[in-house]
Every structure is written in C-alpha cells, then in structure tokens.
Amino acid sequence: MSSQAVTPVRVAVLISGTGSNMAALIDAAQQTDSGYEVALVLSNIEGAGGLAVAAAKGVATATAPHRPFGKDREAHERAVDAVLRDAGIEVVALAGYMRVLTSWLVGGWRGRMLNIHPSLLPLYPGLDTHARAIAAGDAEAGCTVHLVTEGVDEGPILGQARVAIVAGDTPEALAERVKTAEHELYPRMLAAFCRDLERG
Numbered sequence: 001m002s003s004q005a006v007t008p009v010r011v012a013v014l015i016s017g018t019g020s021n022m023a024a025l026i027d028a029a030q031q032t033d034s035g036y037e038v039a040l041v042l043s044n045i046e047g048a049g050g051l052a053v054a055a056a057k058g059v060a061t062a063t064a065p066h067r068p069f070g071k072d073r074e075a076h077e078r079a080v081d082a083v084l085r086d087a088g089i090e091v092v093a094l095a096g097y098m099r100v101l102t103s104w105l106v107g108g109w110r111g112r113m114l115n116i117h118p119s120l121l122p123l124y125p126g127l128d129t130h131a132r133a134i135a136a137g138d139a140e141a142g143c144t145v146h147l148v149t150e151g152v153d154e155g156p157i158l159g160q161a162r163v164a165i166v167a168g169d170t171p172e173a174l175a176e177r178v179k180t181a182e183h184e185l186y187p188r189m190l191a192a193f194c195r196d197l198e199r200g
Helices: 020-031 049-056 073-086 103-108 129-135 171-199
Strands: 009-015 036-043 061-063 091-094 113-117 140-147 157-164
Touching: 009 020, 009 049, 009 171, 020 036, 020 049, 020 171, 036 049, 036 073, 036 171, 049 061, 073 103, 091 171, 113 171, 129 140, 129 171, 140 171, 157 171
Parallel strands: 009 036, 009 091, 036 061, 091 113
Antiparallel strands: 113 140, 140 157
C-alpha cells in the first residue's frame, strides 16, 4: 500500500455572514487528514464577518458583491464562477450563503456543490426551520448536508444529524443545539464526499 500523500481536494466555502460552519470546515481540514483543504472563502457581502475569521486561519478570501448586478443573478454568478475557476477550486461548499442560485451556476458545479440546511430534509426547506419544527410538535429536529440542485433544499441527501426537541424549547435554543450538530456533520460529510471524489 502506497504511503504517498493524496493531494487534498480544493474546496471553496461561500458565505454571507459570520461563517461558523465555514470555520468548522477550515478547522477540521487543518487538524485532520480530511482529504480536502479550504483553499478559498468567498462572500457576496463586503466586510462579512466570516472573511476576517478565514483570513485569521490563513485561508485566502475574496468578495464578489451582488449589489452592482441588480436583479441579474446570473451575471453575478458568472463573476463568482470566474473567481472559483481562477483559484483552481474543485468543490464548492455553501455555508450560510444567502443567495438563491440560478440553474447556470448549479449546472456548472453539478455534483460538486454541497449545502447544509438546518432541518431534517425533506422537512422544512427554506427559512424558519426551528420554529416550524416546534410548532408542528416534532420530537426532533436536526440538520442535513445535501448536494445542490435547482430546487431549493431538494438535492440528494449525503448525511443528517438529529437533535431532540425538549419541552419548552424555543427556536433560538434549538438553533444553538442544531448549530453544534452542524459543526460536526458538515466537516465529516465534506471529507467523505471528497474522499469519494478522489477515488472517482
């Protein structure tokens, strides 16, 4: 068996805010033989908090603001795509990237773009997942890592983590517990995905 190290898959993480899942992905890649490296963190928001976090961890950052493009989402995505291609990115991980993607970008990265969603899909796609789970009287909530397709939160599921809903739970308290589960699940699923990609 060869002991030669396998070159890690170059991953870009797309964020719009503080990027707590992004930070978890970077930390996991830097602390373990994960099979991937976060080579770039890109945001559509200038000054997004996660950019400084990524830079402090030694990861290259970029910004592709969407506002100059107005309502032309594809034009903005072409700018994003150019940055990704120039950086030699192989896999894209969405982590709190608050943009609805067009079929142009999704198609260009089909099978190589992942997202994490704070519910047990197919339950509660979209927003307000924790409040909806509590209102429905569910016994558990959780999070899902899935491949990105044209439908919102509809792609093939790669993995899930379940979190119990307790008596008197609030959406805020549940969100914090689910976030903890996300920070464990996403790095694990991305590493497994990238290892499979290497073998393919």
